Amino acid sequence: MKISFVDTLGLWIAAILTIGITSIAFKETLFSRWSERSYLATATAVSIAWFPTNLDRYILKRISPGGVWTPIGPTGGYIFVVFAVLVGLMAYGRYSRKYFWLYRYMLSLGVGTGVGVAMRGAIGANFIDQIKATFLNLLVPGDVYTSFNNIVMWVTVLSCLSYFIFTIKTIEHPTARMVSLLGRYLLMIAFGVSFGIANPTRINQYAGRIVFLLQEWLKLQA
Amino acid sequence: MAMRIIRRQLPIAITFLTGMIFLSEWFVTGTVLTSFTTGLSNFVQSVHVFVFAFAAINLTIVHVGRIRRQLRAERRDLTEMLLSGYLLVLMYLVGLVGAYYGHVRMKIPSAVPEYLWWFNNWELPCEATAYAGTLFFVLAAMYRVFKIRSRETAVLVISGIIAMLGTTPLIASSWQGFFQLGEWLDRTIVTAANRAIMIGIGIGTILMGIRTLLAMETGYLGAKEE
């Protein structure tokens, strides 16, 4: 296989950048600052490079969806596109002292969408489904292990929930306090396990870089 | 007064309306509301084409400002200035090459070898390493912060170490104890605790949403200027 000069150059750049970004975790140096800036520059360059493609597909093509000139519809239309362009341009209002409030229109549209989507997800998946999942059989006949697990889960859910009560004064009562303290300890166990699993996750990810450095750059084979 | 309505009340009304449309569509799927939300999300997608370009403009303003400040300053930090200039040149070079070849020649940047070279050898290693570099921070936290200071941290630390031992193939392949204990913790306490947090976050999100839609939390608009 023939390897061209450009490919070799690319390999070296990739390796140097890999080492440079890694060095940020150690200490701040000129090298780490250079790699950080290179990262920022190339990451932002992606947005410039994709701009014409996006403009073509999501603005120009939508003026006449399906080749038919329609004023407005769910997939596009010329009035639709004119509005989208206007609202998009309003985002740049923040650079002006006088018209800074223009960006609020774009933002309020965004916040409205975000809040609406978040709320509808929260009711079903977060609230009702999770309550439903706590309906556990605490005394499974002939299966001590499952019963025990279910009791543990049930106690955990209820005591952790009681930890999140803010305005009902009953939680200051010594017994209620014990329950919410238990909840806090159980939360700590959950956090500990999650933290412990983070280590293998990150090692796996960094492994990809090590494999690159050793096998692709230095050409060392196992 | 008129200005107040245009500047403040109208955005609040828009938030309320969009929020309510998206919320109602969840319950009455398949009516005119659905085509409305589809249209709205397509609209947001179209608007985003412009926000996408925001990043480059923002970066240009920030760094041109930095270079100008350095030029005016008494003691010039030459490295800082050079780094800012380097960043701008690199960004526009890569971006415009990608945009030109990508759009004019192939209609998509990912099909252009010149641009892919930049992407594979600059962007990819940077992002992959920055993301994977989290490893070093987790390691440092393991060593420096994971200390048994109190009863609460003892619980946290010990369960963390059990989980870690369970996911080490060298240990799991010879003795399965930690693996099973970690699995058990994961299936019972962790699942249940996460469930409780999820219920809390769920109800918290709903109430936060209500407060936002009713314009009680208007942090996103900035505080009142009148």
Place this chain on the structure above:
Amino acid sequence: MVEKPEVEEKTIWHKLEDLPVSSLFLLVILSMCLTTLYPLGLPVPITKMSKDTFDAVNTLPQGSYIWIYNGYGSGTLAVHEPGLIVILRHAIQKGFKIILFSDSGPIMLFPRVLDAIKPDLERAKYVYGKDWVYLYIPGGEPVWATVFLDVWSVVMVEKDGIPFEKLPLMVEIKERGSTYKSMHIVYCQTAGSDVVDAFVRQVNVRYQAVTGVRLIFQILELMVPPARPYYEAGNTQGIMNGGLGAGEYETLLGRPGGGLKVTDLLSLAQLITIAYWAVGNVGFMMRRRITEQKRRD
């Protein structure tokens, strides 16, 4: 500055507690390099979750439609790329019709995957546009919701700009009616737990009752505990547990690849971390004991 009490108190325990972290970093990197060059080759224990994931794909008949959302960036390449390759190999082996869709980032990363699966594609005589296709669909949950309802209303061209009319696969999907009728299994790769929630809502909650569509994920190891409630409740038929899961899947399919490679590096690196943790804690406790004793004196 004459007394310098801190310096006088410095014992061996202080040093143990305060070793430079860069030494830990270097040791871990070194251990990872060593295991890359001299692999341990330890077997990976197969969990029930991985077996379920494999079965969800394996039990579908030939000609099923698999939708793949490969929503990963360069950051999680080491974990998600083996996961995509192994699923694609499995799908090609089973003779599925493949529809990939993603944002712009993954499209740039796809040529690497394509190189890896090229032999499989050629062996199975897969034709682009007829047996598999790749769509560029930017946007979040609202957009996906519409894609699963009617993909033709969201995009009209595939990633390189070829119109759908010229792609037999997309025409076929249109002829079958609403898009969700041509969805037998959805495979979602992501590093964001919001995306997991979104796919559960848009694929499982909406369509499972109607078409029996299966939903499987590949997510990072640390996202598995929060996602486990979905798996236990049957919202998802399987979760590939990050790099470990990809390794297990490769074992099940009998095609070792990148997943097993990265899993092998875990052992030594983790043991070093635990050793450092133990040293740090011993130092901390001994120092605290000494300080308390002094205070009592």
Place this chain on the structure above:
Amino acid sequence: MNLAIGEQLLQVQQAFAKGKAFDLIILVAVWLLALYFMRFRKREIWIRRLPALDFIEECAGRAAEMARPLMYNIGGGGPEDVNAPATVASLSVLGYVARLTARHGVELIAPMRVQASIPMAQEVIRTAYAMEGKSDVYETKMEEMLIWAPQQSNQVALIQRTKPAVSIMIGPFWHESVQLAEISQRLGAVQIGGTNRLVQIPFFAAVCDMCLIGEEVFVVGAYLSRSTPMLGSLAAEDWFKVMAMFFGILGTALATMGPVFVKPFMDLFVW
């Protein structure tokens, strides 16, 4: 084309109209209860202490003493995704923190990850400084306050460069949580962390000095403002948690009695 979509949607509606009635009832009930507590509850509402938020004031004092900056990170959520509620909540803490820094004369640094959040944060900080009568400080220092740092390594580098005395991180965070928390801990900063994202809570819980867990993030706005309507909405929230606990106890009792008993109750939830 449009008609075809309409027909399809009709089919979808027939297939999926079920299963959401209970969701709707819950939502309406929450909304009504919240309105009741916000409008008609005149009695003062008690709220339990949140040490992490009380700690902020002490932190500002500490930063002033050490003459080092205070860093406030609002997280990486955009205003238009599902993390919008948490971002909005975080902005109200930013307002509070900005007032404290203006009062104590502490340098405030707010790294921004999402471009769309920048104008929001700018407005919040500007008003906070104006309220403390320090508009001139804001005008001269604005560029150093709001720093656009879109990648995690930029944020880490920023912390390494500025060495803040206090680092407060409230809002939606992704994998950068542990990077930011650990590097500021290494540089000796006092930290308060809080996030609504399940995966990242453990890192803040382990590394930060004070931590807001999950739902507590949404409470901050009400807690800091102490206005009756805001606290009223929290009371409504609590009653629904009590209801969730009640449902949990009832459902478990029924489930233990046997599947026959729990079936009707389960059906209510998927009604």
